[in-house]
Amino acid sequence: MHRQPMIRLAWEKFLANGQLSPGQFLSQTIATSWARSRRAGVNTRQREAPYASEAEVFRLRTQNADLLTAARPAVERSDLFLAEAKSMMVLADTSGFIIETAGDPHVIEDGRRNHLEIGGRWEEDVIGTNAIGTALASIKPVQILGVEHFCEDVQRWVCAASPVRHPIDGQLLGVVDISGPASAFNPQSLALAVALGQEIEASLGRAAKLEHEVLLRHFVSKRSLWLSEDILVVDRRGVVVDATQKARHRMDAQASNTLSQELRQMIGVSLSQSWESNCRRRFPNASLEIVKNNDTDVGCLIVLHQTRSRTTAMARTQSYTEISVGFEQILGESAPIREACERARKLAPNTLPILIEGETGVGKELFARAIKGASPSAKGPFVPMNCGGMARDLIASELFGYAKGAFTGADENGYVGKIEKADGGVLCLDEIGEMPLDLQSYLLRVLEDGVVYRIGDHKARQVNIRILSMTNRDLLAEVEAGRFRRDLYYRIAAARLRIPPLRERHNDLLLLAEHFAAATAARLGRPTPTFNVDALILLRSYHWPGNVRELRNVIDAMVTLNESGRLGVDDLPPEIVAASRVRPQPSASLAGVLPDAGNLKSAERSTILAQLHECRGNVTETARRLGIARSTLYVRLAEYGISYSRTPRRIVRRLGGQAFERPDDGHLRAQHSD
Incomplete structure (x- = not known):
């Protein structure tokens, strides 16, 4: 703040002759913003930002409902930790309209003098250099101290603002700002604004992930009805969540990751009619199915029907x-x-x-x-x-x-x-x-x-x-x-x-699951994920009324939604967990204490034996597939009465009446039983 007198002189000189000299006292960001403000014809004697009507405020808050929802925890905390800090948090949309405030009630009240309140519009071209408008114009975090503001009466504020982007597609959604009187300058305000912005973005990301899960599960449930069709799964922002391979090829290069801009205008409100009309305009020959979650549109399935040439x-x-x-x-x-x-x-x-x-x-x-x-x-x-x-x-x-x-x-x-x-x-x-x-x-x-x-x-x-x-x-x-x-x-x-049916092929289920997981991971360009033992047990105990097709769709959705590379119980659809009599906790060990432990141990023993069979007796590979250490697998084999003996050159296992010999190469080979 010690630079304020020199910046004031630079501001007065700029108003007099329009000349700027960025350097030790005046940053390039401020100089560029002042120039934009001057070109926009902003009057430095303007005391108030434009103010929206009550109806317009309601429309803006409704239009930005997602942003407000994601910011609610930050707003509530700001009401507490800024209550007596002579500061307030401000949330604005991409037009600079303030849609929420929180913090010190005295500061909030004082902000009304300049319309630094809900409904005030703080874009640069209407109120000059300010943290909200300048952050929107430069699309980067900025801090505006006192006389760095373009309008004289606004120079009594110190403000720090950080843009908020959607984590899925990077679209600018608004700005989070920390403002207070110049006399209460806190050098940590900019760091706080950036942290709050990141928190809001993370909340938006979690909400989007849940919506994408709803879309994918709906897609999986409908896929069998349109086996020969090309399908796009699109969220309400126009982002392609998933698509059949041919559908991806049919999209033009510009739409490879997101659809046209008109599809991405609809944020946070129920827009079935607008969504459908825009999708129809983008895909005139397609069928459209809106997907809802708790009566809110989360996206749609676009079925790109095969077209027939009628020429010859x-x-x-x-x-x-x-x-x-x-x-x-x-x-x-x-x-x-x-x-x-x-x-x-x-x-x-x-x-x-x-x-x-x-x-x-x-x-x-x-x-x-x-x-x-x-x-x-x-x-x-x-x-x-x-x-x-x-x-x-x-x-x-x-x-x-x-x-x-x-x-x-x-x-x-x-x-x-x-x-x-x-x-x-x-x-x-x-x-x-x-x-x-x-x-x-x-x-x-x-x-x-x-x-x-x-x-x-x-x-x-x-x-x-x-x-x-x-x-x-x-x-x-x-x-x-x-x-x-x-x-x-x-x-x-x-x-x-x-x-x-698949329920008669229990020994094949794990083989098929791993095959589908590898295929989906390859399509997505990811490493092949591994399965948690608890998840394998639930997969084996499920009835599979949709058989191999249902298994393929379930694994496809699990791999698509998973980010850790390890598929566990939390990745399974709720109907599989609910339908199973064995419900192990994700954090439980192989022999964890669980309800119906007898069923769990029986299923676990069957899983281990099946995997050993599928791996042709390779203990190391079996342990990898089960997601446990090889030493743990040896313990389980002993615990379930699968006897073994060790010699310096080989290990012998007896599984279900058949003996296996493993030389030093780590594989079990079948031997004749006594």
């Missing part, structure tokens, strides 16, 4: 993108999945129609593609079609195609149906049990004669296709109930292949 018939017959799958890509070492793979391998070389049965999410299409890849039709097209969730007329058009002018709204070039597109290859009919009864007879005729007629056309078209049908229903029960034709059933089910 050639575009209609464009080949499908092939996804090559071999049986070796079907993960699992459990007996049920190996038996299913072996049966599928034997059926693949034949041309028999196969009915692939299994619950939702077990991987029926994966088996269908593997069968096609090992069949005589390996080089032909693989054409999938979902018979469920489609209107009757749409199913008929998609399956059989239609002729030019077949009905009102028909494409002028006609349409090649999926049966024709599958000629020389495989037609994969998913949810075959959902096909309407009257269409089943037409499909039966095609399968028996090898001839298809387009809707509205009398021309017979010869086709050579193999049918692979998939269902999660008991089709024989549907036949008995009269909802599925018996003759069609025996036509498509010349051979049947049952895919086991």
